[in-house]
Amino acid sequence: MKALFIGGTGTISMGIVRRLSEDPLWEVYLLNRGNRNAEVPANVKQITGDINNEEDIRAKLDGMEFDVVSDFIAFDVKAVERDYRLFNGRTKQYIFISSASAYNKPAAHHVITEGTTLANPYWEYSRNKIACEEYLLGKYREEGFPVTIVRPSHTYDERNIPLGVHGNKGFYQVIRRMQQGKQVIIQGDGSSLWALTFNRDFAVGFTGLMGNRHAIGEAFQITGDEILSWDQIYRTIADALGVELKPYHVSSDFLSEVGAKYGYDFRGSLLGDKSVSVIFDNSKLKRLVPQMTTTIPYHKGVRIALEYVLAHPEKYEEDPEFDAFCDKVIEALEAAKKSV
Template sequence: MKGLFIGGTGTISMAIVRQLAETPGWDVWLLNRGNRAADVPAGVHTITADINDEQAVADKLRDHTFDTVCEFIGFTQDQVERDWRLFRGKTRQYIYISSASAYLKPAASYVITEGTTLANPYWEYSRNKIACEDFLMKKHREEGFPVTIVRPSHTYDERSIPVAVHGKNGSWQVIRRIMEGKPVIIPGDGSSLWTLTFNTDFARGFIGLMGNRHAIGEAFQITGDETLTWDQIHQTIADALDKTLVPYHVSTDFLAEAGKPYGYDFTGGLIGDKSVSVVFDNRKLKRAVPAMRTDVPFHIGVRKALDYILSHPECQREDPEFDAWCDRVIAALEKAKSEI
């Protein structure tokens, strides 16, 4: 079988490509600009092109057909419309990576299934994903375009540690604050529930959907089965570092407002996603992919990530602006407390 990945070198897609390259019976192709060519496994073919240059891509795909095309970098409706033009009649399956953040916030129930309403008034990113899903499913209903929708939640790899609140350079500065014994901002009272998935576990479920006839015209969420509070997540990071966590709980609404002057979108990222307790019901995926399981609980995944990050300086991206912002928020709240 022949699979094409648009992108293919990101947090989620690289794990899939690596596993699929070792899976008998698959011929794996990537379509990207070749920016991470050194990370691509042996035997994987690359079509070097910018997917946004539709005519150039069409020319390079002229002699190709695929069993599955996987879109990892489509964020707006015009991008999936382009894919529909490029791949209709050229693939037996088109898998679109949407997002679990597209589910209604706050949801009517904390248990999330694929049937949960899609609506997120807080985050444009999520609304764009919903629009992409709507377009693709419309094309499936009208002309049989063979789409499968996949909705990941918070998926991570060895290059990054999941945290609730971070700056523009990722989570390293939060790790530094834990290592230095500084207070770490956690939204709300730290008790809201969250699900984290290591990318190799996600890949197992995804590969089971590739070429799977039961997946055509369907949506699947792929997440781990472990649910933790944000306090537990940060405590697990501190335990792995052998440091004492100093949690500082801050209202999500306050964080959303305090972040705006500094370009931090905590309205979308927190109110529209991370601060809402969710538990994912993965029974639909496991019916379609009986081999689906999660082998990397967070206390193991975080150690894998820390081992990698601490030995790779390029992953240690300092963010003094975010560090100063955290100190400023904490100082302002402590001052307000003293004046009550």
Template sequence: MKILLIGGTGTISTAISEKLIEEKHELYLLNRCQKNISLPQGFRSICADINNEVDVAEKLSEMEFDCVADFIAFVPSQLERDYRLFNGKTKQFIFISSASAYQKPSSNYVINEGTPLANPYWEYSRSKIACEDYLMKMYREYGFPVTIVRPSHTYCKASIPLGVHGKNGSYQVIKRMLEGKPVILHGDGTSLWTMTHSLDFAKAFSGLIGNLHAIGEAVQITSDETLSWNQIYKSIANALGVDFKPFYVASDFLAKAGAFDFEGSLIGDKANSVVFDNSKLKKLVPGFQAAIRFDTGIKECVDYIMSHRDCQREDPEFDGWCDKVINALEAALNFVKESGEQNDGC
């Protein structure tokens, strides 16, 4: 099949690009051509900024596709642009939405595609919902062949998935673990979460491409493995060969603590227990089963990051913030204890 990916070199899309190259599809990547060199041979580059609609329209003027997938659209105006560019030029258009769009707080911890979409805590999620609404309107009214894909927390060999981290990603948390320092976990670490390796995601995604039964549908792609955040962080510590030293902080406190935007990513997402029902995906892609267990996948991630200096982006601002939060809460606890002892003495 002739497939165009807008993006194609991110955490999720790199594995998909590699999978489609392996399957011998005629693959085109439309991006600014800054990271394509890391992919194996077997694709064609269209060097352009998708936001420059006139330039993209000119470069694609003589081309049609079996499938177009946009990995970097976040607001409805970008989908309106895609509709202008690809209506009548593709047999399928896949939009990458987000499982964070599901109802928060959840009325049921088991999530499927019928779960309502509503997230008052995170603008990112609300924008994804608006994107879905627009595309489904184009499908219903004009037959635009859309498939909506909802990933949850997907990781690759170069990314450690965490609940609480700074602006530079996950490495500073790894560094704290290696230095024997406590790491902040939201809540008490017992809420449930799902991690999906990008290679598993790519297998499912490939099965949706060209799938007539996926047109007009929304489909979530996740692993079936459910973990607590304690288990997630313990697996990371085990992969590093260090002790797990959690410091538990209420999600609401973290969301109000200021320095980093945790209201959306925690209150609107990771602080909620979720278990995904992937029955619809497995019906659309018979035989699909996520095969990479988290403790195995995270060991690969840790080995890769520790052997690639460019993945080790330190974040002193986040590190100092963690120490400040931990010291403040420990001081508060000591104050309460001492006050209680004094009252007992009276």
């Protein structure tokens, strides 16, 4: 069977590509600009190009058909409209990567299923994903376009450390603050619940849907089974670093307001996602992919990631602006406490 992944070298997709590269049943193609070829398994075929150059891609795909096409870099309706034009009649299944952040915030019930209403007034990213889903499912209902919707939550790999609050350059500065004995900001009181999934586990659920006729026209959330509070998540990182966690809890509303003044979209990432407790019911996925389970719990996954990150500091940027932002927020709130 032939699979084409648009992108294919990101956090979610790399785990899938590596898993399929070891499966003799699959022939894997990546369509991207070729910037990260060194990380791609040798038996994976590369189609180099810009997916936004539609005519060039159409020419490069001339005569090719696939069992599965999945776009990991489609973030708005314009992108999925392009994919429909390129792949309608060329693939037996098109898998769209949506997001669990598309679910209603706050949800009517803390247990999330695929039937939970989609609505996110806080985050444009999530609203765009909802619009993509609606377009593709409309094409399925009207024309039989073979779409499958996948909704990941917080997926990570060896290159990433999951956090609730970080700067525009990513997680690295928070790790540095922990190492330096500084306080780190955690949204809310740290007790809200969250699901984390290592990309190797995610790949099991995803590949189990590939080529599966029962997945056509359906949506599936793919997350691990482990549920942790945000305090537990940060303490697990500190334990793996061998340092003491010094948490500083700040309300998500305050972070959203003050963060906007410094160029941080905490309204979307927190109010629209990470500040809300979620527990995912993955029974729909497990009916089709019964082997889907958590094999890399967070206390192991974060050590895998930290081993890589600490061994490759040249790949990560320190973020003095975010470091200063954290200090300003903590100083301002401490001063406010003393004035009461």
